[in-house]
Amino acid sequence: MGAERMHAASAESTAIVDAVLDYSRRRMLAADVPLDKPQTPAELNRLVGATITDAGLGSQRALSVFEHILAPACLTTSHPLYLSFIPTAPTMAAIAFDLVVSASGLYGGSWLEGAGAVHAENEVLSFLAAEFGLPDTAGGVFVQGGTIGNLSALVAAREAAKAKLLEAGKELPRRWKIVCSVEAHSSNKSAAKVMDADVLLVPAGPDGVLRADAVREALAEHGDEICAVVATGGSTNFGIVDDIAGIAALKDEFDFWLHIDGAYGLTAMLAPEARGIFAGVERADSVIVDPHKWLFAPFDCCALIYRDPDAGRRAHTQHAEYLDTLTDGDDFSPSDYSIQLTRRPRGLPLWFSLATYGVTAYREAVSSTIALTKRIAAEIAARPELRLVRDPQLSVVVFERDGWERADYDRWSDELLDSQRAFVVPSSHAGRPNTRFAILNPLTTFEDLTGILDTMK
Ligand SMILES: Cc1ncc(COP(=O)(O)O)c(C=O)c1O
Secondary structure: OEEEHOOOOOOHHHHHHHHHHHHHHHHHOOOOOOOOOOOOOHHHHHHHOOOOOOOOOHHHHHHHHHHHHHHHHOOOOOOEEEEOOOOOOOOHHHHHHHHHHHHOOOOOHHHHHHHHHHHHHHHHHHHHHHHHOOOOOOOOOEEEOOOHHHHHHHHHHHHHHHHHHHOOOOOOOOOEEEEEEEEOHHHHHHHHHEEEEEEEEEEOOOOOOHHHHHHHHHHHHHHHHEEOOOOOOOOOOOOOOOOHHHHHHHHOOOOOEEEEEEEHHHHHHHHHOOOHHHHOOOHOOOOEEEEOOOOOOOOOOOOEEEEHHHHHHHOOOOOOOHHHHHHHHHHOOHHHHOOOOOOOOHHHHHHHHHHHHHHHHHHHHHHHHHHHHHHHHHHHHHHOOOEEEEOOOEEEEEEOOOOOOOHHHHHHHHHHHHHHOOOOEEEEEEOEEEEEEOOOOOOOOOOHHHHHHHHHO
């Protein structure tokens, strides 16, 4: 075979597909997946050697290098004892369906090319919008992650602010300002940098909650220069939710775009007992939530939802002669709603999983992690050598070990990973070292967590 060898359905292709599916199947269904750990570049160089060669290694050798050397040098971020940063915990159905998304040339950028996929993604976005109390005209797009979601929303907010001022015959500010809490995620600051805008960091209370009074002061002082106020629906470090109801009520006094960064925490609205904490989200102009976090989808996936999708479209549609077929009509094309053009229909694994298991299973899974967090927080509070830094609101619990310096946390954390027991890294707050459990895998147990606490004696 000549040039067609790599693409044709043939005996060689069958062997490759079988081997890859067999590996994927074994990995997905393994009862006891390892946590694994990183290697140094030198060690990987030594073990792997050159894999990109003129003749190719063949699929068997390439897969073997991946299975036995490269994969074990990657942490299993979906492991029930991966408790650092914000983990991931995709459902079986979502993982399996991710293979399907790659199996054919599914394109999710335009209705013309991907109507079926876009229809399914939109049903998920409408479901989420309804959960968040947004009107049924709300809509948006699945993007790569919270960073791009926040940036896309804030760019749309700036376009809307610009149009409003121009319409009123007012001058545009020399620089735009974005208001957010000192505890907001770094991606909001990164978005401002990309937009060449300023961040107005507003102090949160000692409990980490951004409140209306602080935001009111900023709005009163900087008025038309502010293109968006960002409230966080579950901070990354603590899982703390801002006073969204109070901040949203400021819309009665000021005209501003309210963006909710719910990348990690907004999923908790699916749990009836947590919904109340998020009152006010229904007044948001845009929200994001990352299904690759607590909505049990594989990397990488962020749902970006606008109250008025046209505001997103006005900010983001790309125009070019070769795209006229796509942009001249009224079709709903996801690429029009964020910073991207070509896109994988990355919402489909979540769609398949929701369609498979039903929403009730999701509510129960989210509730179970919130309950486990409360239980382990009570256990931490009851241990004399440990201290909760703040009471948890969602599924992150941050705590200190009496008398430990940063070096003690480092040593302890390294030992946990070396022994393949757990991945729990040090963190800090107000200059004091601590550590945290970020819990969102329904397979994580109370005994797993108390076992880790026991190692801090
Ligand atoms: C509150 C919040 N916003 C934004 C982000 C950024 O999301 P991503 O890592 O998907 O870009 C994160 C990530 O942890 C987050 O917790």
